[in-house]
Amino acid sequence: MVGKTPRPPVTRILVLGSRGRVGAALVRQWLENHTVQALARPELDAADLPALERLLDRFEFDILVNATGLTNVDRCESARDEAVTVNTEAPSLMARVAAAKGARFIHFSTDYVFDGTQTRPYTENDPARPLGHYGATKLAGEAAALAASSRHLVLRVSWVFGPDKPSFVDMIIERALANDRVEAIADKTSSPTAAEDIAGWVEPFLTDSNELPGGLYHACNAGGCTWQAYGQYTLDCALKAGWPLRARTVEPIALADMNNFSAPRPPHTVMDTTKLSTVIERSPRPWQEALEEFLLWKFRNSLKVAGQ
Numbered sequence: 354m355v356g357k358t359p360r361p362p363v364t365r366i367l368v369l370g371s372r373g374r375v376g377a378a379l380v381r382q383w384l385e386n387h388t389v390q391a392l393a394r395p396e397l398d399a400a401d402l403p404a405l406e407r408l409l410d411r412f413e414f415d416i417l418v419n420a421t422g423l424t425n426v427d428r429c430e431s432a433r434d435e436a437v438t439v440n441t442e443a444p445s446l447m448a449r450v451a452a453a454k455g456a457r458f459i460h461f462s463t464d465y466v467f468d469g470t471q472t473r474p475y476t477e478n479d480p481a482r483p484l485g486h487y488g489a490t491k492l493a494g495e496a497a498a499l500a501a502s503s504r505h506l507v508l509r510v511s512w513v514f515g516p517d518k519p520s521f522v523d524m525i526i527e528r529a530l531a532n533d534r535v536e537a538i539a540d541k542t543s544s545p546t547a548a549e550d551i552a553g554w555v556e557p558f559l560t561d562s563n564e565l566p567g568g569l570y571h572a573c574n575a576g577g578c579t580w581q582a583y584g585q586y587t588l589d590c591a592l593k594a595g596w597p598l599r600a601r602t603v604e605p606i607a608l609a610d611m612n613n614f615s616a617p618r619p620p621h622t623v624m625d626t627t628k629l630s631t632v633i634e635r636s637p638r639p640w641q642e643a644l645e646e647f648l649l650w651k652f653r654n655s656l657k658v659a660g661q
């Protein structure tokens with residue numbers, strides 16, 4: 354073996370919630386360089402804590418990643434106990450199990466921990482004051498995860514899009530293909546974020562050598578926009594890619610006019626990613642660049658599926 358460069362030790366990662374928008378992207382991207390095991394329903398039920406503990410006991414891992422979550426903010430207002438179990442108690446249990454096994458826990462949270470009254474981007478030091486039950490249960494989950502070990506990591510993400518599960522961008526294209534008029538909220542601001550980019554930002558935290566510090570991080574693409582501007586850029590890119598859209602302009606509507614929203618939404622939740630950029634020595638790219646790349650892929654993929 355003399356003269357052979359030693360390979361870096363392979364990190365064993367267990368991803369929970371591997372069929373979600375974020376979870377699926379993590380698994381696909383990390384499989385290239387790591388040993389990744391993935392669990393999703395029905396094998397995994399994050400709402401059944403004793404079963405979850407038994408399941409985790411069966412696995413050996415260096416990193417445990419939680420991409421599960423009760424993410425429907427309106428449903429969290431009615432399924433209140435389930436939201437507490439999945440968004441707070443389950444991550445708390447996962448964090449404790451990981452710490453007991455000497456493993457690092459990586460957990461995802463949300464911009465909905467903020468009340469959205471601040472006009473400058475939120476930093477990790479700004480006080481979190483959730484408006485609804487989703488944000489409250491996620492905030493309690495963050496605290497429990499971080500309390501279990503200083504090596505554990507919580508990443509707050511926002512407005513995630515990606516190839517594994519439809520999001521706002523897929524919905525607005527569907528609507529613009531079928532209708533002459535589409536609309537989106539013009540007085541709510543956040544940062545669209547590519548699921549694939551999230552996987553790339555977390556990757557430096559997976560290696561053992563020179564371990565990067567745990568704690569709370571904001572992780573979103575650079576820049577902010579309203580839902581209307583997000584939709585308009587989506588349609589502009591979709592037209593450029595070649596989609597035969599009927600609607601080309603996204604008309605403005607107000608958050609207050611959304612009578613079907615049962616949960617309150619924070620109006621302005623752009624997040625500052627300076628802390629993450631400093632630690633990983635890389636700045637998130639602008640959301641527009643990530644979105645255009647995704648839409649080009651989506652268009653080419655739709656042609657392949659259609660056999661063209």
Ligand SMILES: NC(=O)c1ccc[n+]([C@@H]2O[C@H](COP(=O)([O-])OP(=O)(O)OC[C@H]3O[C@@H](n4cnc5c(N)ncnc54)[C@H](OP(=O)(O)O)[C@@H]3O)[C@@H](O)[C@H]2O)c1
Nearest residue numbers: 372373374375398399400421422424461463510511512513
């Ligand atoms: N998407 C966003 O814009 C956004 C914004 C801010 C924060 N986040 C955070 O990012 C993380 C990942 O979310 P995502 O965007 O990937 O959402 P997602 O696509 O809804 O993924 C969540 C996953 O959790 C699973 N899950 C829910 N309850 C479960 C249970 N009891 N047992 C097992 N699995 C369960 C879901 O499975 P089913 O599909 O079978 O229900 C789904 O696959 C979450 O922590 C979320 O709070 C997301």
